[in-house]
Amino acid sequence: MEIIGQLLPFVFLIAIMYFVIIRPQQKEAKARKEMIEALQKGDKVVTNGGFIVVIHKVEEKFLSIKMNDDVIVKISRDAIARKYEDEA
Structure with missing residues (x-):
């Protein structure tokens, strides 16, 4: 149980990084690709x-x-x- 308590902040930090950094970049890349293909x-x-x-x-x-x-x-x-x- 102590291990879960120690790892929980790291898991939370990784989840925040995903939703703040990685996901918006993926959405922007997808929109750019669609724009380029539609030219x-x-x-x-x-x-x-x-x-x-x-x-x-x-x-x-x-x-x-x-x-x-x-x-x-x-x-x-x-x-x-x-x-x-x-x-x-």
Whole structure:
């Protein structure tokens, strides 16, 4: 019984860490994965480099993005930070 009493605070601490740190990160990663998978041609996105670009072509692991009318670049899906929402 003494062992259970001594281990109970550690178990409680691990449970708190799970609900405060690990679970929110898992939810955020899942939401990001769903957002990346839902990208379509014509969507505006922000890259990790801070560029606001338009998706030109969607491939399995890469995206072709249009930086301006003359420049199309192929990037990894991991380089997308978020979808761009007009603030106007």
